[in-house]
Amino acid sequence: xxxxxxxxxxxxxxxxxxxxxxxxxxxxxxxxxxxxxxxxxxxxxxxxxxxxxxxxxxxxxxxxxxxxxxxxxxxxxxxxx
Amino acid sequence: xxxxxxxxxxxxxxxxxxxxxxxxxxxxxxxxxxxxxxxxxxxxxxxxxxxxxxxxxxxxxxxxxxxxxxxxxxxxxxxxx
Numbered sequence: 001x002x003x004x005x006x007x008x009x010x011x012x013x014x015x016x017x018x019x020x021x022x023x024x025x026x027x028x029x030x031x032x033x034x035x036x037x038x039x040x041x042x043x044x045x046x047x048x049x050x051x052x053x054x055x056x057x058x059x060x061x062x063x064x065x066x067x068x069x070x071x072x073x074x075x076x077x078x079x080x081x
Numbered sequence: 082x083x084x085x086x087x088x089x090x091x092x093x094x095x096x097x098x099x100x101x102x103x104x105x106x107x108x109x110x111x112x113x114x115x116x117x118x119x120x121x122x123x124x125x126x127x128x129x130x131x132x133x134x135x136x137x138x139x140x141x142x143x144x145x146x147x148x149x150x151x152x153x154x155x156x157x158x159x160x161x162x
Contacts, residue, residue, distance in 0.1 A: 031127075035125075036125050045114065046115065
């Protein structure tokens with residue numbers, strides 16, 4: 001069982017309304033917060049595969065479905081072999 | 082600048098419709114995927130604070146706003162001092 005973690009975050013300069021609204025809500029609760037970035041992570045179990053081909057396959061998933069190259073950057077990491 | 086990363090994931094046994102639908106969509110695209118878990122991450126910049134008090138403060142944020150203790154578990158980690 002190979003589990004690959006994909007971390008999809010917004011590129012620098014792209015507005016992050018979810019993060020900004022979270023920051024505002026935390027401020028209303030009395031916390032002193034400078035900035036919040038929201039990030040999406042998927043743990044993907046690709047079955048029995050070697051690490052290198054699992055990473056390649058998950059990068060392909062990012063290109064085809066998970067990430068929008070206009071606004072997102074992503075990183076892929078094998079979590080468990 | 083202390084940035085703390087909070088990772089909020091569903092507890093074991095709680096349905097993850099976002100992950101399951103992502104898995105189905107990947108399958109329709111021809112990928113062989115056993116399971117997908119969706120996880121939410123926030124990078125929170127709490128300004129100039131020492132690590133220990135930053136972690137305590139962010140745990141408090143999880144309790145008050147970010148996580149739902151019925152369905153979520155969370156982990157907090159200092160990312161950058």
